[in-house]
């Protein structure tokens with residue numbers, strides 16, 4: 005059995021899954037002061053008839069990292085940047101403890117200037133004396149040659165409690181994002197470390213031992229001890245949990261759109277052939293653009309509790325939420341009240357809903373029925389427009405080959421999957437505007453916990469080979485190998501798959517869930533003068549985000 | 563503090579297209595540029611917006627070129643995308659989505675002339691010219707200046723706009739006595755109806771930052787100020803760089819960035835530039851930062867050493883004299899133009915054109931009607947070693963009734979027995995017709 009727990013800001017949800025059946029679902033209010041109490045409470049409830057020894061694994065989705073960043077509960081980080089030529093350092097200064105050092109590699113990973121060890125050591129001393137114990141080291145093009153960062157680390161001359169290196173965060177290009185990612189990773193390492201201690205203590209209270217996994221922003225998991233070095237990967241796992249939940253509850257292999265309609269906001273995600281789309285570069289958090297692999301979601305400020313107003317001849321809905329719906333004692337009319345008035349749902353106090361809709365109807369000179377209908381329509385239309393906008397954005401993503409430009413895949417969703425409180429009354433109307441068929445999965449109210457429980461372990465890996473320099477780099481592992489001038493694309497793909505497999509297994513993946521795929525493969529002949537001097541080979545592979553294998557066999561029982 | 567501008571970037575490196583595997587115009591050309599642009603995170607700046615290129619249509623090509631036998635036969639998809647990329651850049655500027663835009667696309671176009679029998683100087687169709695005619699068709703008549711900073715003389719662009727007083731073409735390049743295509747001298751000053759609208763600035767080999775920026779400040783910018791165009795386009799070739807393998811100049815990434823900032827083009831379109839690893843990544847980052855009004859002061863090549871590329875004093879002296887001669891010629895352009903005959907008669911020139919990329923020779927007689935009321939009707943009689951002989955009638959934009967009527971008469975009266983194809987291109991009415999033998 006698998007226990008999936010989603011620790012959200014308001015509620016902590018748990019599901020117990022046996023085979024592919026949800027056998028238990030539990031919701032408790034999150035204790036924000038002491039998360040372990042929520043964990044214990046929800047687990048006790050979920051396991052009341054189950055022996056902990058029967059647990060194959062426990063998967064947690066947590067907001068701990070997200071909250072630490074958003075609420076600024078982070079540790080000070082000493083940043084050392086080898087920025088080389090290009091953008092001016094003033095554009096790269098991420099915090100007040102940012103130091104720039106000389107030395108850089110170029111776009112091919114060829115060292116151009118060595119680091120100045122003396123300066124690095126002095127900087128290390130400065131950090132030490134000012135009590136900074138968390139370090140981030142980032143070099144331009146370090147994803148092409150990690151030596152630049154390891155050399156700096158070696159030259160520091162002191163031991164710090166945490167040191168994050170840029171190339172370990174991602175194999176993708178983007179120096180400013182690498183800086184932000186490395187900084188955030190170092191800044192939350194303490195608070196995340198406390199979380200691990202807490203979870204380990206919590207697990208220790210059971211007589212049984214079971215592996216614990218943590219959900220990442222890309223909708224994949226990693227084993228808890230593996231997560232300790234890369235806490236930043238766990239940000240924004242809340243929306244990821246819902247999306248993976250929809251995938252596991254509905255099971256589909258087509259292009260589709262998923263909506264999580266909440267009180268204040270609605271989250272949109274897109275699936276291509278049944279796989280959730282990832283952000284092209286990385287997710288954005290608290291204004292930081294990062295290289296963190298994450299599911300591509302858009303959040304719009306409209307939901308069941310959005311305030312509805314009549315201004316200048318128009319009904320305006322959201323983005324503000326002034327409180328719950330009037331039907332639940334809230335201060336103003338909302339889409340939920342409109343749905344209550346229209347008889348689309350039977351929740352709350354209908355009289356209060358009618359009264360609230362009545363005031364806005366009077367202002368508009370409409371009947372209450374007409375007002376409710378218009379508010380409801382406009383809410384659904386706004387969400388539908390955002391869906392269309394997001395699909396268009398995905399389809400207009402720049403591409404760099406003629407083949408992709410002329411024949412690249414275009415997303416054409418035909419199905420809408422919706423979860424969240426107002427999903428049942430709203431999804432059919434949104435679907436009909438979009439011309440999509442509509443599906444509301446069972447157990448939708450705990451989709452997040454189901455998603456966490458059933459997500460597989462994911463990771464990606466970049467292999468670069470330069471046959472002129474006779475070097476292959478396995479970027480995220482910080483490895484460089486000597487290769488022969490005859491090293492081929494097939495060789496690079498072979499190494500990528502092998503190392504990717506090892507990496508995924510070490511992160512806790514199960515053998516049967518290693519759905520490896522090569523997502524980028526480029527080979528360029530390098531020509532100098534009029535003759536070929538070598539090949540520049542670039543391979544990126546991933547474990548495809550998805551569900552652990554046994555859920556793929558059949559849909560969960562109803 | 564610099565003024566931040568909203569800059570559109572149409573980036574299309576065409577990673578799956580080459581003229582041939584080891585040709586300078588190959589898949590690898592913009593690879594390291596992409597690496598550098600991505601690593602610098604330029605696309606994350608709020609004021610730098612990336613756009614996917616559209617596809618140019620054969621109609622877009624037919625507004626500017628006479629393609630033999632037709633536009634489809636002289637192009638591949640790659641050409642439609644690079645011309646389409648330039649058009650996308652222009653549209654974003656014209657629709658005021660952005661303040662300026664850079665089409666970082668390939669293959670280039672500035673050696674493609676009005677008549678196209680094949681590819682020359684790596685170019686099949688002239689992507690800036692197609693873009694310019696697109697702008698005029700969609701947004702109405704415009705005074706447009708093209709400043710071509712590629713190391714090679716843009717003989718194609720010169721040919722296409724030779725008779726057009728509404729387009730000022732300024733080319734700064736390595737002296738044609740020392741480099742392909744061997745043209746681009748100050749005496750090439752525009753056709754009789756557009757005298758003074760074609761400015762060539764041939765610089766000696768070894769010209770460095772100093773010489774380029776002197777030319778910019780003392781020739782290009784003053785002429786632009788006088789001409790007062792609605793739109794400035796930069797044909798942003800990058801082969802003046804000191805590491806370019808097929809040229810002999812000493813320009814730098816910093817120099818290109820300064821030039822972009824001072825020239826301040828509305829639209830820049832990549833042309834040549836074949837130092838793919840040591841120059842292009844830095845030049846392009848410099849140009850993008852400069853166009854966006856961001857700090858480019860830290861952009862430099864890894865091997866940059868000002869002492870190694872210092873301009874010789876005799877080069878400096880030569881450039882100063884050239885500049886003052888050019889400015890004299892520019893200032894007396896109206897007097898000179900008034901001395902030319904205005905008879906309503908036709909004036910002809912003959913040209914021998916070599917298509918180096920496709921190994922084709924063309925012999926051409928081009929005639930223009932001397933006209934006080936418009937750019938003048940143009941006819942072309944052209945024969946190529948492909949075996950094709952064609953005749954073309956071009957009625958210019960903003961044409962006068964007399965030129966139009968004469969054009970229609972000539973097209974109707976041309977005998978099919980002499981020509982394989984007879985073309986009629988009417989820019990005002992957006993008509994393109996072709997009669998086959």
Ligand SMILES: [Zn+2]
Nearest residue numbers: 712713714834
């Ligand atoms: Zn050139």
Ligand SMILES: [Zn+2]
Nearest residue numbers: 933936962965
């Ligand atoms: Zn005329």
